Amino acid sequence: MTESASSTSGQEFDVFSVMDWKDGVGTLPGSDLKFRVNEFGALEVITDESEMENVKKATATTTWMVPTAQEVFSEKTGMPFRLKEPVKVEGLQFCENCCQYGNVDECLSGGNYCSQNCARHIKDKDQKEERDVGEDNEEEDPKCSRKKKPKLSLKADSKEEEERDEETENKQDGRILRGSQRARRKRRGDSAVLKQGLPPKGKKAWCWASYLEEEKAVAVPAKLFKEYQSFPYNKNGFKVGMKLEGVDPEHQSVYCVLTVAEVCGYRIKLHFDGYSDCYDFWVNADALDIHPVGWCEKTGHKLHPPKGYKEEEFNWQAYLKTCKAQAAPKSLFENQNITVIPSGFRVGMKLEAVDKKNPAFICVATVTDMVDNRFLVHFDNWDESYDYWCEASSPHIHPVGWCKEHRRTLITPPGYPNVKHFSWDKYLEETNSLPAPARAFKVKPPHGFQKKMKLEVIDKRNPMFIRVATVADMDDHRIKVHFDGWNSCYDYWIDADSPDIHPVGWCSKTGHPLQPPLSPLELMEASEHGGCSTPGCKGIGHFKKARHLGPHSAATCPYSEINLNKDRIFPDRLSGEMPAASPSFPRSKRADANEISSSPETRDQHADDVKEGFEERTESEMRTSHEATGAREEPSVQQAQRRSAVFLSFKSPIPCLPLRWEQQSKLLPTVAGIPASKVSKWSTDEVSEFIQSLPGCEEHGKVFKDEQIDGEAFLLMTQTDIVKIMSIKLGPALKIFNSILMFKAAEKNSHNEL
Template sequence: DEEGVKKAHAKTTWSVPTAQEALLEKVQVDPWGQRGLVCVRCNRKGSISKLYFCILFAFSVEYQNNLNKSRFFYCFFPTAVPYGGKKKSWCWASYLEQEKAIAAPNKLFKEYQSFPQCKNGFRVGMRLEGIDPEHPSMYCVLSISEVSGHRIRLHFDKYSECYDFWVNANSPDIHPIGWCEKTGHKLQPPKGIKSEAFSWCSYLKMNKIQAAPKALFDSQNTMVTPLGFRIGMKLEAVDKKNPSFICVATVTDLVESRFLVHFDDWDESYDYWCDATSPYIHPVGWCQENGKTLTTPPGFPDTTSFSWEKYLEETGSLPAPARAFKAVSVIFYSLMSSHTHTHTHTPCWSNLFIYHSLSVPLYSFLSLTLSFYLSSLQKPPHSFQVNMKLEAVDKRNPMLVRVASVVATDDHRIKIHFDGWTDEYDYWVDADSPDIHPAGWCAKTGHPLQPPISPQDMYESSDGGCPTMGCKGVGHIKGARYSGHHSAVGCPYSEINMNKDSILPDRLSGEMPGSGVGRPRREPNPDPHTHDQEVGRPCKVRKVKLEEPPHDEEMESEVSSTVESKELTLQQALHQSVFMPFSTPSPSMPQCWDQHSKLLPSVAGITASKVATWSVEEVTEFIQGLPGCREQVRTFREEQIDGEAFLLLTQTDLVKILSIKLGPALKIYNSILMFKTAENSACNEL
């Protein structure tokens, strides 16, 4: 009995095997160890003769095994519940079987795209520092305004909620407070606070708010500089917003293993972060060697005679070394026999050596030079295949994650199609984008998943509420400021908003259209390959009205989906007044048009339908024209209240939320009522 106990204990005791034991165990367990190599990164197998192409292909047996595992795994996930929709009986296992499809294997996803190792510990109200996605060179004071599964919605302190954006909890773009000071980066303070006067300690104490703990951040302590890249070095880079352009660019920032690419003399909104493996960057002279056109900086005297040698001398800069490009961020090791010509392993382990998978192929080293081989290397293509299923963020409505399919691929991108939707909503995304995840990711992390829409869903969505087929009224074209909509004007999927990049002015440029941040903008891309337009909403200058006031039937559904909050911000409170029936102004209040129009001459002859078409600037001009209301112009401009939003304001909104004094508030509110009365009178006359 004692011997049995000892043996059982020995079997359950953790021990660290030696390197030789581990290798022997791997060879014994994995028969592929005798037949070929295994890529540590993607787990793909291949013969020795194709060792450096192991990442390019897969075996059908593996996919089938993965499919069986996936179906077993997904059966235990909770039922997906759509965001703001009714609970439906839907699960990945049944859907895959019904469609006779396969889910994209987990091994095709990067670590940050796959299932997280720990729970999201961020909470609403926490403060942190992070990159502005529309100004990638800027680090800003951010607060967490919403948490959903492994995703968080970030808010620029003291700015409108229209500019809120979503990131994953493990995003490399967010950092704990104090990170900028520690690393020498400039931190943009909240609106209205000067940089030199901002202090995290006093800001947290004064506002009684909490900083996000450092332990919640994925990589707050690492400072790894990409091999060979330094700030100020020049390179040639693809403009992601206009992929036909390859432009003169500069490395302007370095953080961990990533660097910021900036296009010389162009607006910083075109900047983007990447690492050394990015397929969008090339060494100086790459365009000339490959017969491509290099886009020179704007204002360059002679674009046809551009010379890198002269340009580098004029700017006093250095080119990024060729060896720094296409470097491998993850080292793949393989066991190779010194007797490789036999294609077999010798029994003696002493003849084996460690081999880098992107070294010059053993059978080609006599005919290839190292420099030629390195320059020809490309980032290994992804292995996603058409018809594979996954979960993807809806770029038109970033609060949502939908069931999606891969409908097309190229070397480094995949085209996403949302199941049940029409093709016009498809879009291209990089295969390493943080917005795509394996099937089951939402259920695993606790994020609502939008299942495929059916013909019945199409009918239900068009029967009242938003008229766009398939839309349930969730989200808004103006971003997170409004949680829902009920008309095509505010719908992110409507035809009138289909080709709109943004309806918001730049967060940093106020109301002036086209002011940008002081640099020229690129002309629209003429390349036919760019017909798949970007579907995000960059902060350009575009003006669109809010949706029409809801009908009584729509109000009931909106109330059920409105999220209650103890501390309502200005935008949330305004949204509540729009969609809550008890705060809607009563249209039956008796008005004396002639009497009031004499007191407010600027109101005479204007109907509500005309006011509804006003832009933010036109609303502020009207407010400025009201007696004693000039001080309120700034409030309306800062909150970007356009014509339709103006008509939806109540007296309570004006006094308690906009903090307008009672006298001016009464004048403004009476103007709104008179606009509506004039509209009713005009309708009665007809």
């Protein structure tokens, strides 16, 4: 074969381009042979399945193999697609055409080619591609289209990008694509790691590889992530409108009728049928808490029907027919084929468990449900909003007696008599229950995360976003995440096994937009154009349905100072929607009457606690009954809320309450005799003036005026709203909330007199 023939053959046939590349594995059409590219840029045959799995895993989880940003965006790259830069070997030089090493002395000047043939091959290929690009640009100039492209969400950008790729492929008219082009088409996940949507005009595309290099940082090794945190094996098959059953994340003992409201990458947004969309929430498509239609009936779990339906009358088939909806196919649920590992836990067993909403508390708890390898932890005599699912290896649970052994304070059930002398033996006998055996508790191995490692994290304050994040700190079983470019005040702790953290490249592999780090310029632009004064917030994801707050108020921004440590500003879905003329108990939490002791001593004690809760008290006086056991923590908002939530939510009648209004009137003279119907007509100024007239609340009137709270909105507020949303201390908050209760009581009394 002559040199010219060899050169021509080299131009027409490129072994990289004829292969189908996926996850780092090349397949030769018409053959079962599989190949990979080694560290020298040469092809190697894959001989066994384990080797192929290793290649796929490495391709999916490491960043050094991703093409550079220059290679992705350059249309002149003639080199075959290689997984990394060639290794530098002393005395040898790598040829960019044939991907082989040769003696440095024999290489051409410039050191990039081993012979004239290789140099001419690259030159001819570049000229041919320039002509092809020129022809394509006559039909559609990508630069022009990019300039004219309006600002869209990252999700839309990604979709349009794929459409452009398909159009470009169609224009090839059978022309053999370059190896690097074909590889990138087959491996869109890899190039998406580099291109997180089209960048705005004048801005560079963000890529993980360049970012890690610039920051001199490392990604969290993929092996440290659990299977459900890592790259999924299947695509997200859920479609908008599909119906299913699932756990309410705010009430984890409750199973509800849900609808897929949105699909993004490997995540789905779920809607509670019959309720406001402000309660919608996001989960991964392989979440353990979602189940196919009919699962509750099959497993004996209670299904809460959509709002407006009676439990005994609800029927899935009729409901689907009425809604003209489709049930999500069972094949989409990854948790249907879980291998159940034998466990020593049983429903009804007692244990000591950490309150996740207040990790300083370790409380008396009970196993109340079991599904597959998880069980539901319920805190005795607390309402179900504190329940959570966990596995036997959870660091949040301990066997009976653990607190005593480790000299920690055990929080006893509220209302339990003689808390100072609590005895597990006596309590187990009284409740006719067994302790969970110590052998049932498994030790969770260290997570392995290190400070300054990079990862991708779902933003808990705005769960529609996944952001570039850094491990800022860590302890035995948790990590503190910092969103790159954001103020450290937004850092928070999260369990290392949380499904909300993912390895670098997860978004690109699953087709989900990734929010890159904020730059100082973006911080300023966001505040100027986003309609929100909070730095970094673009006005997306503001709380909705906050009827008593302004549309652009800081109180509706998930990143504003007053909302940093809370989940939402609207009432609890199940019990918080309190009408203006409703009874005077806050209903943000509920307690199961069956789990509350019915002894006379307990009822009297709870009645006393409720009476104390209505009295005018200072913060230092608002201690929980648990602190008498020796806990030294200062009272927090969460403690106060928990106290009022439980002590005010008992279903047992408390006849002594009406007798307290006379004393309340003496403490709050400006409130006496004013009915709620009159208050509902107040303007924001009148509400502000009233707040200022309350003793000790003079400085808080301005807050109500700034948030544009009128009389109607004022009557809808709960104690939680006042303490958490308005950031008012507990003492003044009690006075303000009690005044609301008195307005409603006066309204009720006026109706009774008529």
